[in-house]
Every structure is written in structure tokens, then in C-alpha cells.
Amino acid sequence: MIVNKPKKKKKNSRYSVLYIIMFIIMGTIVAKLLYLQVYKHDDYKEKADVSSTKFLSEEAPRGNIYDSDGNVIATNKQTYALTYMETVESTKAFYKTMDKIFEILEENGEEFQDDLALKVDENGKIYFQFKADSESAKRTLEIRFKRDRGLNEDIEKKLFEDQEGDYTDDQINEVNDRLMEISAEDTFYYLVKSYDLYKLLLPDGYTTDQASELAKKYKNATGKEVLDDLLKEYSIQDIRRYIVIKDAIKMGSFSGYSNITIANNINRDTAFIVYQQLNDLPGINVTLKPVRYYPYGTLASAVVGYVSTISSSQSESYELRGYDVSTDLIGVSGIESAFEDQLKGTKGGTTVKVNSQGRTTEELFKLESYQGNNVHLTIDKDVQYAAQAALEDQILTLQSEGLASANRGAVVAIEVNTGRVIAMASYPYFDPNDFAIPSELTTEKYNEYFNPDYESFGTQHIQSTGATGTLDELFPVNDDGVRTDKYDLYPRSMLNYATQGFVPPGSTFKPLTAVAGLMDGAISETDTVNDVGIWSSEYTGSQTLENFQKTGHGITDVRKALEVSSNYFFYETAIRLYIKNGADVNALDSIARYAWRFGLGAEQGKSASTGIQIYENFGQTYNFVSWRKSLSENAKYTIVPALEAGNYENSYFFVPFDIKDISTDSDELKTLKTNLKNNIKETLLKVGTNEQVSGQTEYANSIIDTVKEIMNVSDRYKENLANAGLEYSEKVVNEQAKIVSNAISYFIVNQSSEIRSPINIVQDGIGQSMNAFTPLQMANYVATLANGGTRYKVSIVDKITSPDGEVIQEYTPEVLDQIDIPADVLQAIKEGMRRVNTSPSNATNYALFANFPIEVAGKTGTADFGTQEQYDYQGRKAYANYISFAPMDNPKIAIFSTIYDGNRGANSAFVHKAIYEAYFKDELLQINPNYASTSATFQKYVVGAPADNKQGAEADKEATNEGTEDLGTTEGSSQELNIPVESGTGAD
Numbered sequence: 001m002i003v004n005k006p007k008k009k010k011k012n013s014r015y016s017v018l019y020i021i022m023f024i025i026m027g028t029i030v031a032k033l034l035y036l037q038v039y040k041h042d043d044y045k046e047k048a049d050v051s052s053t054k055f056l057s058e059e060a061p062r063g064n065i066y067d068s069d070g071n072v073i074a075t076n077k078q079t080y081a082l083t084y085m086e087t088v089e090s091t092k093a094f095y096k097t098m099d100k101i102f103e104i105l106e107e108n109g110e111e112f113q114d115d116l117a118l119k120v121d122e123n124g125k126i127y128f129q130f131k132a133d134s135e136s137a138k139r140t141l142e143i144r145f146k147r148d149r150g151l152n153e154d155i156e157k158k159l160f161e162d163q164e165g166d167y168t169d170d171q172i173n174e175v176n177d178r179l180m181e182i183s184a185e186d187t188f189y190y191l192v193k194s195y196d197l198y199k200l201l202l203p204d205g206y207t208t209d210q211a212s213e214l215a216k217k218y219k220n221a222t223g224k225e226v227l228d229d230l231l232k233e234y235s236i237q238d239i240r241r242y243i244v245i246k247d248a249i250k251m252g253s254f255s256g257y258s259n260i261t262i263a264n265n266i267n268r269d270t271a272f273i274v275y276q277q278l279n280d281l282p283g284i285n286v287t288l289k290p291v292r293y294y295p296y297g298t299l300a301s302a303v304v305g306y307v308s309t310i311s312s313s314q315s316e317s318y319e320l321r322g323y324d325v326s327t328d329l330i331g332v333s334g335i336e337s338a339f340e341d342q343l344k345g346t347k348g349g350t351t352v353k354v355n356s357q358g359r360t361t362e363e364l365f366k367l368e369s370y371q372g373n374n375v376h377l378t379i380d381k382d383v384q385y386a387a388q389a390a391l392e393d394q395i396l397t398l399q400s401e402g403l404a405s406a407n408r409g410a411v412v413a414i415e416v417n418t419g420r421v422i423a424m425a426s427y428p429y430f431d432p433n434d435f436a437i438p439s440e441l442t443t444e445k446y447n448e449y450f451n452p453d454y455e456s457f458g459t460q461h462i463q464s465t466g467a468t469g470t471l472d473e474l475f476p477v478n479d480d481g482v483r484t485d486k487y488d489l490y491p492r493s494m495l496n497y498a499t500q501g502f503v504p505p506g507s508t509f510k511p512l513t514a515v516a517g518l519m520d521g522a523i524s525e526t527d528t529v530n531d532v533g534i535w536s537s538e539y540t541g542s543q544t545l546e547n548f549q550k551t552g553h554g555i556t557d558v559r560k561a562l563e564v565s566s567n568y569f570f571y572e573t574a575i576r577l578y579i580k581n582g583a584d585v586n587a588l589d590s591i592a593r594y595a596w597r598f599g600l601g602a603e604q605g606k607s608a609s610t611g612i613q614i615y616e617n618f619g620q621t622y623n624f625v626s627w628r629k630s631l632s633e634n635a636k637y638t639i640v641p642a643l644e645a646g647n648y649e650n651s652y653f654f655v656p657f658d659i660k661d662i663s664t665d666s667d668e669l670k671t672l673k674t675n676l677k678n679n680i681k682e683t684l685l686k687v688g689t690n691e692q693v694s695g696q697t698e699y700a701n702s703i704i705d706t707v708k709e710i711m712n713v714s715d716r717y718k719e720n721l722a723n724a725g726l727e728y729s730e731k732v733v734n735e736q737a738k739i740v741s742n743a744i745s746y747f748i749v750n751q752s753s754e755i756r757s758p759i760n761i762v763q764d765g766i767g768q769s770m771n772a773f774t775p776l777q778m779a780n781y782v783a784t785l786a787n788g789g790t791r792y793k794v795s796i797v798d799k800i801t802s803p804d805g806e807v808i809q810e811y812t813p814e815v816l817d818q819i820d821i822p823a824d825v826l827q828a829i830k831e832g833m834r835r836v837n838t839s840p841s842n843a844t845n846y847a848l849f850a851n852f853p854i855e856v857a858g859k860t861g862t863a864d865f866g867t868q869e870q871y872d873y874q875g876r877k878a879y880a881n882y883i884s885f886a887p888m889d890n891p892k893i894a895i896f897s898t899i900y901d902g903n904r905g906a907n908s909a910f911v912h913k914a915i916y917e918a919y920f921k922d923e924l925l926q927i928n929p930n931y932a933s934t935s936a937t938f939q940k941y942v943v944g945a946p947a948d949n950k951q952g953a954e955a956d957k958e959a960t961n962e963g964t965e966d967l968g969t970t971e972g973s974s975q976e977l978n979i980p981v982e983s984g985t986g987a988d
Contacts, residue, residue: 565859
């Protein structure tokens with residue numbers, strides 16, 4: 001019998017459940033992968049490509065700068081640099097990586113790239129250091145610095161919380177004022193907070209939770225609180241180093257570039273050490289970069305200029321021109337600045353794919369960089385060397401002779417028949433290599449160039465010169481607590497004294513007066529005067545003028561007048577010009593009309609420039625309109641002390657009356673004072689016109705109401721009344737206002753007489769009065785005289801060429817004016833100037849040029865700028881000026897030199913001989929093959945000139961890696977070369 005057994009119930013295995021779960025999970029993963037890899041492939045590929053794609057910029061070398069003979073004055077050399085790129089991995093390892101980099105750099109004596117203007121000194125003091133020598137410029141840079149880093153944003157939110165749209169100028173100024181209230185310390189705290197430096201406190205290998213916890217802790221902490229915690233483990237100098245790099249990353253991000261430079265110009269061994277450790281340094285790369293290089297150092301530095309980083313105040317304009325304002329260098333002065341658009345290269349770069357460490361894995365696109373164009377100067381390296389070395393030697397010699405304040409000077413040599421500058425020197429010199437790598441500009445050099453210690457210099461100046469002025473008088477402390485150079489006594493390396501310094505010409509102006517007198521017929525070549533030493537004229541009343549040292553020269557014609565530098569003769573020439581041309585205000589311009597044509601100033605509305613391609617100032621000769629303007633501008637200040645004293649020239653006595661600007665004055669009082677001072681100015685500007693004031697009483701009546709209003713509004717004036725024992729009342733005010741108005745009116749009369757006085761043209765005749773010119777203007781004037789009256793546009797650039805040598809632009813001689821000087825007039829003046837150098841009475845010039853194989857025409861000029869009392873007070877001396885040209889009968893070059901505080905004009909002549917020996921070296925050796933052995937100056941300044949480097953330049957247009965030694969401080973001095981130094985005898 002078959003028995004049906006019951007079926008066993010099948011049990012579910014626990015593994016079945018697991019299999020089902022695994023199947024679901026795997027299915028989900030596969031589905032997600034299909035979604036990512038197939039459906040969203042293109043989208044995610046694009047995102048991945050973008051996140052791993054970087055643009056690596058490539059700097060373009062600047063064009064070279066050559067002298068007239070092809071020697072390289074400025075070029076580029078390839079140097080190693082360390083760069084950093086932000087990636088996920090490099091950001092996480094930032095501090096660890098930087099610690100290793102800083103360690104390697106320190107061990108190898110290298111510096112990291114430190115362009116941050118926020119500094120910390122050895123005592124931990126935080127301060128700003130901006131490359132500017134004026135307080136206004138420093139303020140501008142500080143505001144830009146803070147705005148670039150966002151410090152203005154919180155201020156704007158607080159001041160204008162609900163405002164939309166642009167801010168007004170007044171609002172911007174208000175924000176700027178608030179920014180200036182933020183100290184360097186507070187700025188440092190802000191950057192500590194802004195750059196999340198609290199992350200320095202994270203442990204190695206930190207987790208996400210640890211990072212989040214620390215972020216919460218410091219979220220509401222102030223920058224100072226973060227810094228205080230950091231200082232428990234790090235020095236403030238170390239913290240600042242991290243800020244420098246973080247700041248460079250932020251500034252670089254604005255330009256869209258991925259890599260920033262950490263260290264520049266490192267040596268090959270250091271680069272190799274870093275290269276070996278790249279695997280442990282995420283984000284770091286070793287690259288080659290062009291660095292500006294000046295093979296001859298200080299040679300022609302005032303002409304060439306230098307390069308530097310783009311200042312904050314310029315960043316916006318250069319950004320619009322395509323510059324990377326965080327890393328690019330630009331020309332700041334000289335040729336480097338004037339020809340920035342030509343010299344700068346075209347930047348290139350490479351678009352690459354990088355891995356997590358910032359290493360390039362694939363090059364996608366390369367944009368070639370191109371070197372800039374070359375600038376060829378008219379400067380001759382050898383003549384330039386002679387000019388610089390001789391100028392420095394002579395200045396050092398004068399200092400050793402007791403002229404401690406003789407610490408500045410300039411010389412310019414120009415080709416007579418082209419206007420091309422052959423040499424231009426400005427002392428003290430600077431080395432442009434100091435700026436080629438901004439981070440390597442030492443604090444010592446920075447302070448010397450831009451932030452001099454006026455207290456130390458002033459103390460030394462007073463001790464060495466015997467100045468009677470005190471430190472606080474000569475170098476006063478301003479409202480910001482900064483000591484200033486009130487009288488411009490500090491020698492400035494960064495100022496090109498040859499093109500920017502104003503110098504009174506003194507007696508070097510006398511040949512121009514001779515031209516005016518002879519060509520206008522006021523004197524002739526044969527006219528003589530009896531020079532008795534003291535000059536007077538019915539046209540100048542009781543006022544008398546004197547010769548240098550008050551000695552007479554007897555019967556004197558124009559030739560002798562130039563030889564002995566007779567003030568008397570040229571006073572007489574000037575007054576005769578005044579009389580001949582009508583003895584009125586127009587006649588006061590009798591000399592000016594000639595001076596303008598020689599480039600010494602310019603008539604109103606005419607071009608005020610020599611034409612040179614680099615920045616220049618342009619001085620003005622005495623003329624009626626300029627003199628009137630100068631006195632009118634100053635009148636509102638010169639009247640103030642007398643009014644404050646209550647005594648005008650012991651003729652008018654009154655209660656002290658104040659019209660100077662005082663910040664605490666009410667707006668009404670400020671307006672009244674300004675109106676009165678402007679009235680004085682405008683009244684004097686009408687002198688010499690049909691609108692000038694005709695009577696003293698008339699003018700006094702026109703201002704009395706304004707004077708009364710000031711008295712009624714001014715609390716200070718009421719105090720003065722009380723101090724004088726007078727009670728404030730309408731009667732007293734009326735009485736005092738009448739006296740004060742008459743005093744001011746009398747001042748107007750006196751000033752008007754001074755403006756119109758013929759004594760001005762008389763003093764103009766010997767180069768005094770308001771005459772002040774740059775050495776470049778003076779050299780151009782001498783060149784114009786030497787060639788017979790053709791004034792050329794001055795040029796210091798010969799041509800511009802491409803990197804391949806193709807001429808892009810050529811600068812040819814250009815005539816600006818043609819003065820047809822009669823041959824007999826020119827010959828008479830040349831003869832007088834020849835005698836300056838051949839008369840034994842002119843000891844220095846005679847020693848230099850009497851036996852010189854090439855005949856030199858010259859003229860000394862001891863140029864005063866003030867009274868003996870002013871000299872003693874400031875610790876200064878007269879300018880030592882000298883002009884010359886050679887050969888006398890067929891001039892080729894003309895020279896002007898000046899030594900500030902050189903005391904006697906002849907003390908500047910030594911430089912000219914060195915220049916002539918360098919320029920005429922072939923002719924001199926042809927005349928006398930043994931000349932070199934007979935001249936110590938030829939040996940030193942010609943034979944000793946630095947070697948040429950033009951062959952290397954032609955062979956390698958891209959870079960010059962080796963140069964000659966820096967000019968530096970030359971050995972020896974003019975004293976050791978047996979050249980006499982004038983102390984106070986002979987002609988001026």
C-alpha cells in the first residue's frame with residue numbers, strides 16, 4: 001500500500017536574503033555608473049577637464065637697451081624660479097609644503113619673493129613700506145593696498161548699508177579717510193583672519209571633522225585673537241611669510257593666472273634640490289624666467305631707469321592694458337618707463353592638464369611669448385663712464401676739502417650739430433639691478449632710495465657743515481609725525497638731476513646776455529666800460545650792485561668781460577637793452593626774448609620742452625609775466641607775517657590781524673580770508689596792464705569792508721583787541737580796519753614797484769633773478785651758441801629695432817629754431833670764452849685746458865641762490881657751474897656741469913676734461929701718440945673704462961648672462977690727479 005508522505009516545507013535560506021540585497025546594491029551601482037559613464041559622460045568629462053586644466057603664463061623678455069656703439073646697457077638673463085599652483089592636494093598640504101620650501105631657501109641663502117608692503121621689523125613692529133618719497137603718494141598707495149584686499153567693504157556696508165549703485169566722490173573720499181584710520185597692525189589682523197591662518201593649528205593628517213571643529217572655533221574670533229593663538233606656536237615673522245604667499249595667490253587670482261612665483265633668481269643648486277623633492281611638494285614647480293639685467297650696473301642709470309612692480313595706484317590702468325598687476329614688472333623711470341610699450345614683450349603661456357599635485361600631464365595649447373623691441377641710445381658708453389667717474393671723483397674731492405654739503409651733481413654732453421646726448425650723469429647714482437627682482441631690494445637700500453632717515457642725515461649735515469639751523473628747523477616733523485626735508489638737502493639717487501633738477505645758471509648765462517646786447521645793438525664788439533667794481537644807474541635809483549669780491553677790472557670790452565666774468569659789464573649791458581627797447585614793461589623782456597630761442601625757458605603758450613624722450617622738468621628765464629605771476633602768488637603769504645605782527649615796515653601800526661589758513665576757523669571766516677588773499681593776488685596780476693590799481697587810497701577803500709567783516713567774525717581778532725587793551729566795538733573796528741587796509745594797500749604799491757623794477761633785468765643779465773634751468777636745458781643752450789644759433793630738438797634715442805634687428809623707428813636731427821648770430825658777434829663771444837681757459841688768472845681752468853691739444857671755450861658760473869645768512873642757516877654753498885664746447889673753431893660737443901654746493905664755478909670744470917679726453921681719444925692719440933702716458937685723467941677715465949660687450953650682444957640677442965664689473969666707486973680722486981680745487985679766488 002502506497003502511503004503518501006506529507007511534503008516537507010521548504011525553508012528560506014538567510015543567504016537568499018543576502019543575495020537579494022547584494023543584487024539590489026550592485027544593480028544600483030551599475031545603474032549609477034551607466035548614468036555617469038554613458039548618459040552624463042559629456043557633462044562630467046567637461047567638468048573634469050575644467051578642474052584639471054590650468055593656464056601657465058610665460059613671461060616675455062623685455063627688449064634690450066644699447067649704447068650708440070651696440071654695447072648692451074640693459075638686457076635679460078634666464079634664472080631659476082619656484083612657482084606654486086593651487087590644487088585640491090596642494091591647498092590641503094599648503095603649510096607643510098611652504099615649511100619645506102622656506103627651509104630649503106634658508107639653508108641655501110636664498111630669499112623668497114616678498115612684495116608685500118606690510119612689513120614686520122626685527123622687534124615685531126608691523127608697518128607699511130611703500131615705494132614713494134612723498135606723504136601724498138604713500139597715502140594713495142596705502143588706500144589702494146587696503147582696497148585691493150577688501151578692507152573697504154565693511155566700511156561701505158556700515159556707512160551706506162542700503163545704498164545701491166555707484167558711490168559719489170565724497171562717499172569714496174569718506175571711505176578712504178576711514179581706510180587711513182586702519183593701522184598697519186589692524187591690517188595685519190585682517191589678513192590673518194581673511195586668509196584663514198587658523199588652519200596652521202590643524203595637526204598633520206587632520207580629518208574633516210577636525211577641520212570643521214577648528215573652523216567653528218574661530219568663526220567669530222577676531223584677527224587679533226587668531227594671531228594671539230598662532231603666536232603661541234609660531235613667530236610673527238613666520239606668520240607673515242605665510243601671509244605673503246597667501247596674498248600673492250589672491251592677487252594673482254584677479255588676473256586669471258594659475259601659478260604664482262614664490263622665489264626668483266635662485267641658483268642652480270637650490271633649483272636642483274627642490275626639483276629632487278617635487279613629489280613631496282604638491283603645487284611647486286621649478287621654471288626658468290627672464291630677469292632684467294644691467295651689465296654695467298650704475299652706468300647711465302639716470303638715463304636707463306629701472307623696472308619694478310606695478311603699484312596699487314597704477315594697477316587699474318595697467319590691468320586694462322593686459323598686464324598681470326600681481327607679477328609683471330614695468331619701467332618706472334628713464335628709458336625703461338618712456339619706452340615701456342616698445343620694450344615690453346608679448347606674454348605667452350601654455351594651457352595644460354594637471355594632476356592633483358599640480359604637475360602637467362598633458363599640454364593642450366601653447367601661446368608663444370615674444371621679446372620686446374630694442375632701444376638704441378645716443379649715449380656713448382665710454383664717454384658716459386668718463387662723465388660719471390670724473391663727476392663722482394670731483395664731488396668726493398670737494399668733500400675732502402671741507403665742502404661737506406657738495407653731495408649732488410649732474411653733467412650733460414650734447415653733439416653740437418645734431419642735438420644728440422652723448423653723456424648724461426646724475427649723482428648720486430643707483431644700481432638698477434637692485435630693482436630687477438623686487439623681493440631682493442634690501443630694507444637698507446629701500447630706505448636709502450625712498451625712505452631716508454632725515455634725523456640721522458640732518459644731524460650729520462649740521463655737524464659737518466656748521467649749519468646754524470636746528471634739526472627741527474631744517475628737517476621739521478609734519479602733522480603725521482614724519483620728519484621732512486624742508487630745504488631739499490638730502491641727495492636723492494632716484495632723481496635725475498640732469499633733467500629734473502633746477503639750477504641757477506649764474507655767470508654761465510653771461511654769453512647769452514652778450515648775444516642779446518650785441519644783436520640788439522645795445523653794445524658792440526668794440527664798446528668798453530670802465531669797470532670800477534660797483535655799478536649804479538639812474539634807472540635803479542639808489543640801489544647799487546657789485547662785482548664778485550667787489551673788485552674792478554678797469555676798461556673792459558665784451559671779450560674781457562667774459563674772461564674775467566665782469567658783473568659790472570653785464571649789468572651795464574642789461575640796462576642798455578632796457579633803455580634801447582623803450583624802458584617799459586616790454587623792455588624788461590629784452591634778454592628773455594633771446595633766452596627763449598636758446599631753450600632757456602619758453603614764452604607763454606609755447607612748448608616748454610627740450611624734446612628729450614625721457615621725463616624732464618623745464619625751467620624759465622626771468623620775464624615780466626612770469627615774475628609778476630610769481631610775486632602775485634607769493635604775496636598772499638608774504639603779507640601774513642607783517643599783519644600778524646601788527647607792524648608793516650614801521651609805517652603802519654595796528655592790532656595784530658590774522659589772515660592765514662587755520663583749520664578751526666568757521667566756514668564764513670575761511671571764505672573771507674580767502675577772498676582777501678585772492679583780491680591781493682588778482683590786483684598784483686594786473687600790474688603792467690590798463691587795469692592796474694592807480695592809487696593807494698582807491699585800493700584801501702576797495703578792501704576795507706572785507707577787512708571789517710574778518711574782524712567782526714574772528715574770535716581770535718577779538719582776543720587780540722583785548723590783549724591790546726581795546727574794547728571790541730564798531731568804532732574800534734572801523735579805526736583798525738582803516739589802518740590795516742592802508743597797510744595792505746601800501747604793500748600792493750611796494751610789490752607793484754618790485755614787479756616793474758628794471759633792477760630785475762639787470763640781475764637777469766648775470767644769470768640771477770628767477771633764472772633756474774635743468775642741466776639739460778643749459779647744455780642745449782651751449783650747443784646752440786657753439787654752432788652759431790641752430791637749436792636742435794634734444795634726443796637721447798637713436799632708433800628702435802625689432803628683436804631681429806629690423807629698424808622700426810629712427811630719430812633724426814630736428815631743428816627747433818634758427819638764430820642767425822652774425823659771425824663777428826659769435827667770434828667775439830668765443831674769444832672771450834677761450835680766454836676763460838687760457839688766462840693764468842683763472843687758475844683751475846688754466847691748469848686744465850691751457851695746454852690741452854684741442855682748444856676749449858668755456859665759462860664758469862658761481863651761482864648763488866640766497867644770502868650768506870641763508871647759506872649759513874642751511875649749511876650750504878653756491879652752485880659750481882661750468883659750460884664749454886670744443887674744438888673752439890669747429891665745435892662738435894658742448895657740455896654743462898653743475899655741482900650743488902661746489903662753491904666756485906671752476907670746481908666743476910674738471911669733469912669736462914675727462915669727457916673731452918674720452919670723446920676725442922682718437923684725435924688726441926693722433927696728435928700725440930704718447931698722450932695717454934702724459935695724462936693721468938686719460939689713464940683713469942679713458943683707458944680705465946669698462947670693456948665692451950657688444951660682440952656678446954650681437955651673438956645672443958635674447959639674453960646676456962655675463963657683464964663687466966659695476967662702475968661702483970672709482971679709486972682715487974681728482975685731488976690725487978693734481979687738479980687744483982678753487983676755494984675763493986679768481987673769476988666766478
